[in-house]
Amino acid sequence: MSTPTPEIRVGLIGCGRIAGVHRRYLQTTPGVRIVGVCDMDLERARAFGAEAGAEEVCRDAADLLRLPLDAVHVLTPPSSHAETAIAALERGVHVLVEKPMATTAAAAERMQAAAVTAGRILSVDHNRLFDPVILQARQLVAAGAIGNLLSVEAYQGVNVQEGGPAAAPLAMWLNLGPHPLYLLRAFVGEIAEWQAVGGPMGELRAVLRGSQALGFLCFSPGATPYLNALTLRGTKATLHIDLNTMTLLRQRPRRLPSMLTKAALNIDQAAQLVASTVRTSWRVATRRMGTYPGIGVVIRGFHAAVQNQGEPPVSAADGRVVVDLLEQLWTRTHDARATVTRPRPTAPRPSSNGSTVLVTGASGFLGQHVLAALRERGHHVRAMVRFPRLSEEWQDVEEVVAALGDDASIAQALEGVDAVVHCAARVARSGNRADFFRDNVSGTSHLLAAAAAAGVKRFVHVSSIGVYGVPPKAKSITEQTPYDSHPERRGAYTWSKIEADRVVQEFARKGGLSSVILRPGILVGPGGPEFTARLCLGRFGSRVVIVGRRRARLPLCHVADAARAAALAVTARTTCTVYNLVDEGLTQEEWLRQRTAAGWAMRPVYVPPPLALIPAFALEVVTRLAGKSSPLSRYKIRRATASLSYDTARASLELGWKPLTGVRGVVASTEQEDRAVRRLLLTEPARTTDIAAPDYERSSS
Structure with missing residues (x-):
């Protein structure tokens, strides 16, 4: 009779957006239990801990590490990764850290040394390596479906608006730059040499010579739309991967007359795109694929390594190499200081x-x-x-x-x-x-x-x-x-x-x-918003729906x-x-009348606040049942339409x-x-x- 595998007691350090993804995958991983969570925002930590079923909620990582833990997930900002991970390793705890492993190669090296000294596993969440389309591409390359691999082009776009005022170009590079770098390494092999150039707004372009193929890197915080793509070019075919939509297209030569070849290529690409989109949508709808599917693979692989004393999906050495590349590419192409x-x-x-x-x-x-x-x-x-x-x-x-x-x-x-x-x-x-x-x-x-x-x-x-x-x-x-x-x-x-x-x-x-x-x-004022209202439900054609009285005074x-x-x-x-x-x-009516005189071509529709409370209540009920907060609440309506x-x-x-x-x-x-x-x-x-x-x-x- 086999002895049951001991349960892994896990702590989550950091309760931000990505922590929710880790929590969901941990809760579906057998033999793993979330014991405690911590975050500087204690209120957020308490709410997160309740969702995770955690027994302990802390404000400080040091308090969490006093618990009897087997492993921790370090989900804090990159600048604190090294300090937090080393503290956990010194307590004899296995560590899975979000990318990047650290902000400098020296810090990553200290982390790796601490893991060796402690005899504990240190792994990094290079999740894109295990996305379904990347796994499919690796299988195709290994099977020789595209012939000899000649080059790989990685494009990483950045939505600057989502970063908020805390996001500097360097911070965005540290946060998202690891993705294209570890993907390039996975296909082109170890990087022997590279050349790079930096541009305004954190733009970066690089050519890298790997042991197996050439790599081309494009990192762009300025260009729109915010693409996240990979192109693999071989002697027999080319693969186009869209990591935002999780689709993969294979482009192959056709032995047809030139006019027919052009039409056949477009039809083939369209058919593949439809098929890939349907396949991905079906996986999501049937819950066979969740948000950030690669993270799920990393988490399950990491905890399997902890249970069986095996190798994690991503080693600390791999994480350190990527950080080294991150640091060198940036410091040689941009001034990292203010x-x-x-x-x-x-x-x-x-x-x-x-x-x-x-x-x-x-x-x-x-x-x-x-x-x-x-x-x-x-x-x-x-x-x-x-x-x-x-x-x-x-x-x-x-x-x-x-x-x-x-x-x-x-x-x-x-x-x-x-x-x-x-x-x-x-x-x-x-x-x-x-x-x-x-x-x-x-x-x-x-x-x-x-x-x-x-x-x-x-x-x-x-x-x-x-x-x-x-x-x-x-x-x-x-x-x-x-x-x-x-x-x-x-x-x-x-x-x-x-x-x-x-x-x-x-x-x-x-x-x-x-x-x-x-x-x-x-x-x-000049350069500011063309339209202002205390509470607006939206624009519908040439009409704008405003909750409140037309003679309500705008502050x-x-x-x-x-x-x-x-x-x-x-x-x-x-x-x-x-x-x-x-x-x-001015009153709402005066403001809109003068805006109309200045050329603003929208007609206001006023909704009395008592009438707006009815759909707001219904929306609150629906969103509460879905476990989310309502974008329009009765409280918000009363507050926004109060005479002040x-x-x-x-x-x-x-x-x-x-x-x-x-x-x-x-x-x-x-x-x-x-x-x-x-x-x-x-x-x-x-x-x-x-x-x-x-x-x-x-x-x-």
């Missing part, structure tokens, strides 16, 4: 008061105008951007390429800085709670700590009036009005902005940094007025203070601020004026993900 790209004061500036101000989110709608306001007041301005974007007109503005998620680049961006105006924030509709926490909460926390360490004297944080709760009737919202008590019902953006506010206030109370928080209304703020407040706050003699920035505003007024007396008294530009003339700005603003400030239009705005603006079309 770089000041425009310190060229060719024209005289206004007399400077000696202060240097760093503006984060400087390429965003508000950030652009903050640059202008600071320069007009005589400050030396440093614009922090993820990609070089300022136009030639701004000769006297320094442009620093850095990101909130890159501590090294942030430290260099803050050198010699007296004040920071923090405009950067994730406001995009895409992203989950983890994404908003990383960019808006953790990013702000890291920036504060780095600013304090750099000797910064003033920190101006741009928040939102959307953080407030609804006060009793007939009362204006002041800076003392409590936060919304149920921000989670309104979405991850509102919740994250409240948490970021608390981080700034707590840091200031502890004496860490003199801070000011600005809470502007819905930002409007607007002209972007130039908000920028001027930021400039005033830099030198204000107050600390740990909050200021509302709202104009007297905002008190700005404190800003007037202490900052000397009042709306000078105003919102009543903003709708008269022409398309030519918008283009002029964009031409002056940027080489391309601002991305809406950099706009700091309340959550109900984000609900508009």
Whole structure:
């Protein structure tokens, strides 16, 4: 009678988006039990732990590693992979780490040495190696179906918008660059030599000579659509693999007359595409293939190796080689440090008061105008951007390429800085709670700590009036009005902005940094959104559906007025203070009427809030049954359509601020004026993900 295999006790370190994928595969892997989870966001860890059936929930990895564990999955940001994995290995725990194995070859080597010393397995999640289409391609190559393999082309596109303000070009390369590199190695063999060139916005192209074939790498954060593809060229046929759609096409020569060959090729490719699409769709529909299927193979293989003391699907040595390539390719083609790209004061500036101000989110709608306001007041301005974007007109503005998620680049961006105006924030509709926490909460926390360490004297944080709760009737919202008590019902953006506010206030109370928080209304002005509503259900043809009364007043703020407040706050003699920035505003009807007069060709349809509550309730029920949150809740409707007024007396008294530009003339700005603003400030239009705005603006079309 055989002895039953002991159960593997697993801990998950990090409860972000990819952790959900690991959890689902672990829960279907025999002989494995999730014992504990940990995450810096304890609330998120608790919710995740409940879904995972974990017995223990921790905030710190050290606490998790005190549990009796056999293995851990390290699912934290890449910068913490080495430290976390080594700590686990030293506790005698097997480790599966997400890619990249580490951020430097030296760190990866330390990890590998720690695994050898501990006698434990260290494996890396190179999941694409085990996707069905890649396994199929490897079988075809091994069987000689494409003849002798001559070359492999790997293309990795990047959706920059999903990265949020924390994503620098280097961070995106570390996060996604491993995929094409380990796929190339799998087909072309060990890399003997390579040549590479880098371009703007993190573009990278490389030619690699492998032991079996040539490899071509294209990494593109700028090109659209965001392709993820592999092309294998052999002496008999060529394979085209789309890793986004999980389809594989084989292109072969045809012995037909030339005219027939062209038609036959197109028909053959179309037939293969349809067949491959149907096959993949059927696998997904019947649950034979889940999200990130390769991760499931890696997880099952890793735990089989732990149980049987065998070899994991991906060795630590393979992970280290990929990290070494990552590091070398980047350092030889890009400057991995924050770089000041425009310190060229060719024209005289206004007399400077000696202060240097760093503006984060400087390429965003508000950030652009903050640059202008600071320069007009005589400050030396440093614009922090993820990609070089300022136009030639701004000769006297320094442009620093850095990101909130890159501590090294942030430290260099803050050198010699007296004040920071923090405009950067994730406001995009895409992203989950983890994404908003990383960019808006953790990013702000890291920036504060780095600013304090750099000797910064003033920190101006741009928040939102959307953080407030609804006060009793007939009362204006002041800076003392409590936060919304149920921000989670309104979405991850509102919740994250409240948490970021608390981080700034707590840091200031502890004496860490003199801070000011600005809470502007819905930002409007040249270069900004053409349409604004408190709550919009969407556009349908030439009509836009708005929930609320046509005479409801919009809490607007002209972007130039908000920028001027930021400039005033830099030198204000107050600390740990909050200021509302709202104009007297227009009604929804007045705003739309003036937009229509300016050429906006949409007809509004107003839905009374009580009527909108009915479908909202139904949607809440359906999404709750599906285990998801509703995009439209009754609470959000009540909050967005409440009749509110905002008190700005404190800003007037202490900052000397009042709306000078105003919102009543903003709708008269022409398309030519918008283009002029964009031409002056940027080489391309601002991305809406950099706009700091309340959550109900984000609900508009």
